[in-house]
Amino acid sequence: MEYNFKNTEARWQKNWADQSIYKVDDESDKEKFYCLAQFPYPSGAGLHMGHVAIYTYTDAIARFKTHQGYEVLHPMGWDAFGLPTENHAIKMGVHPAEITKKNVANFRKQLDSLGFSYDWDREINTSHPDYFKWTQSIWMKLHEAGLTYKSEMPVNWCDTCKIVVANEEVDADGTHERCHNPTEQRNMKQWMFKITQYAEQLLEGLDELDWPESSKKAQRDWIGKSIGAEVQFNINAFDESLTVFTTRPDTLFGATYMVLAPEHPLVEKISSAEQKDIVKEYQNKSARKSSFDRSEMNTEKTGVFTGAYATNPLNGADIPIWIADYVLMSYGTGAIMAVPAHDTRDFEFAQEFKLPIIRVLREDGVPDEDLNEAFTGDGMLINSSNDDLNLNGLNKFKAIDTTIQWLEEKSLGKKAINYRLRDWIFARQRYWGEPFPVIYNESGEMELLKESDLPLTLPQVSSYQPTDTGESPLASIDDFVNTTDNNGKPAMRETDTMPQWAGSCWYYLRFMDPNNSEAFASMARQKRWGRVDVYVGGTEHLNLHDLYSRFWHRALYDLGVVAEKEPFQKILHQGMILGADGSKMSKSIGNVVNPDILIEKYGADVVRLNLCFMGPVEANKPWNETGLDAIRRFVSRTSRLIYEKEKWINGDGEGDALVALHKTIKIVLGDMERYRFNTAIARMMELLNALQKADKRGKGALEKLLIMLSPFAPHFCEEMWQLLGNEGSVTRASYPNFEEKYLVEDEVEIAVQILGKLKLRVNVAAGLNPQEQQDVVLAMPSVQEKLAGANIKKVISVPGRLINFVIAK
């Protein structure tokens, strides 16, 4: 007799649902564990293998932690606002909410067919008014805290489709992904978030998190803190000065020219009459450059001279002021002092335009030759003194400190910090998102809605096509736009909507208290569930969703409405499931694997086990179809142990099988705690092999194997659990413990090496010290034979591992 998954899986799924076995108890005395997977966007395409993988991982973690006695919060919901749905709505003329409903139902059905342990009473949907009411409410809180503002910002405009397209809809070559026509930049006034105000806190907060070091580094680099100085340069013949930011104030004596961003506000004023035209022309040219052109790795430097000069505050030299698009208006002050000798970009620019290069730093002990490239390392300052400042002979860091001190004394500059992080554009000119709870009164002033007026819902319309002015479709719906302010006077609504990040920025909080109608989540529940203990998601969201969430969370913490400083204590990045050929799954290559078909053919348990066995969670793994047969065999063989009732004995078994059981429990426990599912499953396969060899199989051992296996194959284990005569669900069983006494071996096999090369393996008593082990081994005839005539110079004896004889050659 062999296990057959058909009917069994559906039967248990129904049974678990009927018994509400995954119901989360908010009031339980157990220690909590919050296990979260990035929730899906319910697209029309249904679940793909990547979804199945990530949800299989969190389900294994959740079930394992439940076995260990934790009260586990393992929720699921829908990130349901989004562009594909809206685009589909535009095309088909169906309301996005209808499409979403259909897609959610399909996703739900697929997830259910995999047997995941979700408490569906906690399901959330970011596009439901009950949910986005709180998204709007949180936005208002953050607005009142002064963290939002409106600003002219460029958007991608597709002139063919007459719509604003999001960055993710623009292909790498700058074309719109749907119509493949070029997009252009248009400026529109839109809502922003002052995430930069939290740059320092977001940086510091990383220290206390158990994230992979590489992910922390990625966020640190993205925030991009740099410490340096702001220095003022007076512009000759104008009553104006330029402030620049530099991380290298030590090289100020080597500043031979200055560069402003083409958009810099002073450019027009200071350009000389004879340069005015070419300056204007250059400005126009760089304004037309799309983001594509700018990112096109063109190391070739362009720029023009403004005709104006500034004075180097340290040596009084007149230095020309240029404009060039390698200087960005959006970073620092939009102006730089150029030190070509010690900055790669400035060096290239100076070479291109034959500008002077003055060396102010020399590598110690290296003769002072002409530079072929900028010298950016540390060394000794030269050519750097004026009447009351002398940097010569100092190293880079000493010179930086000394210069800043001098600048501060003379009020010519000060120490300064800059961040690479930019403020966050928080608006879409689209329909299918959260409307801003904002109106503009008759005098054009902005007013917030009252909390009691939330949710502000989307109007029912028949067309979702954005207007050809670039405004959101909401702008053309008079019933929506025209409203009254708090005094009953005519007012107009904001017609932009929030981006998809809005709903996902705080969903992990809502899961703690999903049905609360008084608050987005009560303090009591937040304290109960604390931080997300393990958050499984992709690296692609690291500098977007993961950072945005941390920002909202921090800001809400400062407002006293959130209990913890940080949302995600640990992050685990799942790797991609690639096609069998090792390349990304894609329709065009035709290597896409459909999970539904696999579940139908092999059952959910086998699909889940295979995903976990293929390799480490974090690794990109090619999909391995033949692995499914191997896993199916593993499941069948395990079932046979249980069907062979005549070999059962009471207890955990005897002899080798008993030792194997306890060894396995110990190793599997360690693997599970480190989320090393592939090796955990390998160890269980070894245990299976050992049990199969045994004539008598302890029922206890079979039960323990089933508990260890059930986080991966819950249906199968549940069925076998009942066959062994157990009452109640295996999902509620306690994780097995190992006993040290079974792990103590009285003999160990060690390696005997000569000059580090393995010669033979011998058994020695366990627990010997190095000298004892050496004596025992040396006394063995087989060892003596190998050593015959050798002159032993040294012996390395590692207890229980090996013994290495170093002999004279």
Next chain:
RNA sequence: GCCGAGGUGGCGGAAUUGGCAGACGCGCUAGCUUGAGGGGCUAGUGAUCGCAAGAUCGUAUGGGUUCAAGUCCCAUCCUCGGCACCA
């Protein structure tokens, strides 16, 4: 260009602090079993040489440290992922 991760049999992948490389699985080979099979069981399986015992080589490449290196150090090459002139 910069940053990050990685490179181990025919394949997916194992290998706490340097301590028996290749766990587990796939595939392959042979045998047994079965009326049959993408079935079950047993044994073998890094490469080369050898009838064998055994020997030599072997974790991208080249050096180094060490009694001992997949693991540590230096240099180089390749693959994948991310960033894009951030002063």
